[in-house]
Each structure stands twice: as structure tokens, then as C-alpha cells.
Amino acid sequence: MxxxxxxxxxxxxxxxxxxxxxxxxxxxxxxxxxxxxxxxxxxxxxxxxxxxxxxxxxxxxxxxxxxxxxxxxxxxxxxxxxxxxxxxxxxxxxxxxxxxxxxxxxxxxxxxxxxxxxxxxxxxxxxxxxxERRALTREQAQGLIGAARSLGQAPAEPGRRRDQQTGLRDAVIVLLLSTMGPRVSELVRANVEDFYTNDGVRYWRIFGKGGRTRDVPLPRDVAEVLDDYLERGRAASADKALLLSWRGRRLARGDVQAVIDRVLARVESGQRRSVTPHGLRHTTATHLLADAVDMDAVRRVLGHSDLSTLGRYRDELPGELEVAMRAHPLLREPRQPPQ
The missing domain is CATH 1.10.150.130 (Tyrosine recombinase, N-terminal domain)
Incomplete structure (x- = not known):
């Protein structure tokens, strides 16, 4: 015991x-x-x-x-x-x-x-x-994100008090992990005050390893769900933690996997594959890099000090070589000069 x-x-x-x-x-x-x-x-x-x-x-x-x-x-x-x-x-x-x-x-x-x-x-x-291959495919990741969005928009669960409604919180957890790839320790350490707005853009000040911080902008859809959660989904508590249990206590690292599993249960079976919080970190890195996002920008999103570390997070995706060769830059039609 x-x-x-x-x-x-x-x-x-x-x-x-x-x-x-x-x-x-x-x-x-x-x-x-x-x-x-x-x-x-x-x-x-x-x-x-x-x-x-x-x-x-x-x-x-x-x-x-x-x-x-x-x-x-x-x-x-x-x-x-x-x-x-x-x-x-x-x-x-x-x-x-x-x-x-x-x-x-x-x-x-x-x-x-x-x-x-x-x-x-x-x-x-x-x-x-x-x-092991950890990153979700695009279809699997979109299925998980879609399930999180629908959970955030779902009506209140009948028979449960307002402070026991955790749908919006669970949606925030999955969306932050899937689109921004924080370490699970960074997520559970986050406080409400770590999220701020500058020039109309919502940012998350992430406190990472070694005392380093990084300010990462939230995708607009994720920011909207976050604000909805802060307005009507977060349990009333004196605790400054962003993520709270329905009893008003800060979530622990072990609670996050249970949340992911609950959201996964809402994904259609053809798109569903089990994944850990660390697997979602790989998913973020893999798809940002596969979409030709600047490597240094991906490094800063993940909070690494060295570009070489990204190699650990770049997982292979089925069919990506075929896509790359179909869109080969040397075989594109040259742009016509403006008339």
C-alpha cells in the first residue's frame, strides 16, 4: 500500500x-x-x-x-x-x-x-x-482536438453542481497540450496570472526547466476556450492554479493522463489512438516541423535551448515523403511577372 x-x-x-x-x-x-x-x-x-x-x-x-x-x-x-x-x-x-x-x-x-x-x-x-513512435497523425490529432472542442461546448451535465463541471477544464488541458506542447510539469504548475493579453494576442508565460521562462502566443481557438473556462468553468478557489479539481485543488501530473483518456473516449474509433502528455508534445513538434515552421520558432515554443534537441521530437508521419515530393519546389510552375 x-x-x-x-x-x-x-x-x-x-x-x-x-x-x-x-x-x-x-x-x-x-x-x-x-x-x-x-x-x-x-x-x-x-x-x-x-x-x-x-x-x-x-x-x-x-x-x-x-x-x-x-x-x-x-x-x-x-x-x-x-x-x-x-x-x-x-x-x-x-x-x-x-x-x-x-x-x-x-x-x-x-x-x-x-x-x-x-x-x-x-x-x-x-x-x-x-x-516508440509517439506523435499522433494529423487525423488522430484533429480527432482529439475536435473532441476537446465539443467537450468545451457541451451543455452542463445534468445532476452535477456547477463546481463539478469539468468539461471546459478538460478541453483546455487537451488543447494546450496538443497545440503548444508544454511539458506536463509546466502545465500543472501554470497559474491564472501566467496568461496575459498584449495587443489583442493571448500569451502564456511558461515557467520551464532550469528557471527559464518563455512567452508563447496561444492559437486564437485555444485562447477562446481558455477565456471561456476562466469565466465560467474554473472551480471557485483561493488557489491561483489554472487547473483545479472540482474540489478546488491544483491538479497533479498523474491527473492529466486521466483527462486525456476521457477526451479520447469521445473520439471516433477510426481516429483514436492512446497517447501520453509527452506524446502530445511530440505531436506539436512533429506537425509544426512537417508544416515547415521555422525550426528556431519550434525550439522556442517547446522551451529548448539547443536546436539539436529537436531531433528527438521529430517523429515520422505516414505519407509525408509522398506529400513532400508531390509539392517539390523545383517542379512548381514559375510565377508569372505582374502585368
Whole structure:
């Protein structure tokens, strides 16, 4: 049974406690000494990659993806052939090791949401760790956005008090994630005061990683739903959080997936595909880049300091090569000069 309160421990402290527990199991015969040492070595590598002072609960699915891929790129010191990366079996073993750590951390109350459930990097039998395709296709994304819009326009649910109506809030969550691609931590940290209007354009001041902020304009349709939510859909509360439960408490990261799943249930089966908040971040990046939006603008929307990071977020879309070749710039009819 999970503890009632979260204990914010550092990655290093969590690793020490977990390794102590693992080694204790060798005394009962539950684990062999060799297996326990493998766990200890992998957990020590996790501490090195994540940083000793990082709070374990602050690691997101996106962070876990980065850690897994960083491990995959590490030179394997045990190999004499000068191999540049870990073997596929080593990569799969490392993923199992940290997965076991996070499973224990969830039960121990060190994390409120197991980030492994949000990670998208999986171990392949050949080729090692690879990110799964995460971005929704255009049709799937439009189906989800359409369901969110209809939810925001739906009449009040009969039999429920005004403060229990969550349709507009759920619409705002899905629309912000689908069109702007924030990290889920950035979304649940957002406050009402972070949204402002300048020259008739609605902006969201997003407080991102490393203390960095970015001001991103909202698409007009999303801004309208947001304003509707603030006017008549947000629960009355002294809490300044943008997203509240019907009891007036700030939503947690784990609540967001449940919202996405509820909206997905309203999408027609032919357009429906399960997706995580991080998958919607990939969806935003993929479709902005596929539509030839300036790479630096996409970088600023997502809140990355380096353009090279965008490569992780650019997923393949079915049929996009065919579309690109049909619209080849060298085969277009030349423009006629004005008469």
C-alpha cells in the first residue's frame, strides 16, 4: 500500500536506500550476489546521469527517455573492440534495473507518479533502446482536438453542481497540450496570472526547466476556450492554479493522463489512438516541423535551448515523403511577372 505522503528524496539518497534493500535480499537467497551487484552498478550509473542532487520525483517520462538514450550512447568499457555504445542486452538490462528502482520508489512514496509509465523508450531485441513512435497523425490529432472542442461546448451535465463541471477544464488541458506542447510539469504548475493579453494576442508565460521562462502566443481557438473556462468553468478557489479539481485543488501530473483518456473516449474509433502528455508534445513538434515552421520558432515554443534537441521530437508521419515530393519546389510552375 502506498504511503499517504510523498517523501522528496534526491536521486542519490533513493539509490543508496534501494541498493541497501537489494543487497539485503541476497541474505535471504531472493537474489544472487551477482544480480545484486548488477542492480547496484546500474543504479550508480543512473545517479551519475541524472545528477546526485536531482529530486527523484522531479524526473518526468521525458527525463527518463533522455537518461535511457544517454546510457545507450555511453562507451562500453568492458568491450575490447572499442565499441562506441552499449550492447542491446546491456541497454535492456539497464532499463529493467531503473524500472525496478522506480517501481519500489512508487511503493515507498518517493515519487507520486512512476515516470517509467510515461517513458516511451523501449528495449528492442535487436538495436537496443529506441523511442516508440509517439506523435499522433494529423487525423488522430484533429480527432482529439475536435473532441476537446465539443467537450468545451457541451451543455452542463445534468445532476452535477456547477463546481463539478469539468468539461471546459478538460478541453483546455487537451488543447494546450496538443497545440503548444508544454511539458506536463509546466502545465500543472501554470497559474491564472501566467496568461496575459498584449495587443489583442493571448500569451502564456511558461515557467520551464532550469528557471527559464518563455512567452508563447496561444492559437486564437485555444485562447477562446481558455477565456471561456476562466469565466465560467474554473472551480471557485483561493488557489491561483489554472487547473483545479472540482474540489478546488491544483491538479497533479498523474491527473492529466486521466483527462486525456476521457477526451479520447469521445473520439471516433477510426481516429483514436492512446497517447501520453509527452506524446502530445511530440505531436506539436512533429506537425509544426512537417508544416515547415521555422525550426528556431519550434525550439522556442517547446522551451529548448539547443536546436539539436529537436531531433528527438521529430517523429515520422505516414505519407509525408509522398506529400513532400508531390509539392517539390523545383517542379512548381514559375510565377508569372505582374502585368
Amino acid at each position: 502506498r504511503p499517504a505522503e510523498l517523501e522528496r528524496v534526491s536521486v542519490a539518497e533513493a539509490a543508496d536506500r534501494y541498493v541497501e534493500l537489494v543487497r539485503a535480499k541476497t541474505l535471504t537467497g531472493a537474489l544472487s550476489q551477482a544480480t545484486a551487484e548488477v542492480y547496484a552498478r546500474d543504479v550508480a550509473t543512473l545517479v551519475e546521469l541524472a545528477g546526485e542532487q536531482t529530486v527523484l520525483d522531479d524526473l518526468t517520462g521525458e527525463d527518463v527517455d533522455g537518461l535511457l538514450l544517454a546510457f545507450a550512447r555511453r562507451p562500453d568499457g568492458r568491450r575490447s573492440d572499442g565499441g562506441r555504445r552499449q550492447s542491446p542486452s546491456s541497454q535492456a538490462r539497464f532499463r529493467r534495473s531503473i524500472s525496478a528502482l522506480f517501481k519500489h520508489a512508487t511503493l515507498a512514496g518517493w515519487v507520486q507518479v512512476n515516470p517509467m509509465t510515461l517513458a516511451t523508450v523501449t528495449a528492442r531485441e535487436r538495436g537496443g533502446l529506441r523511442p
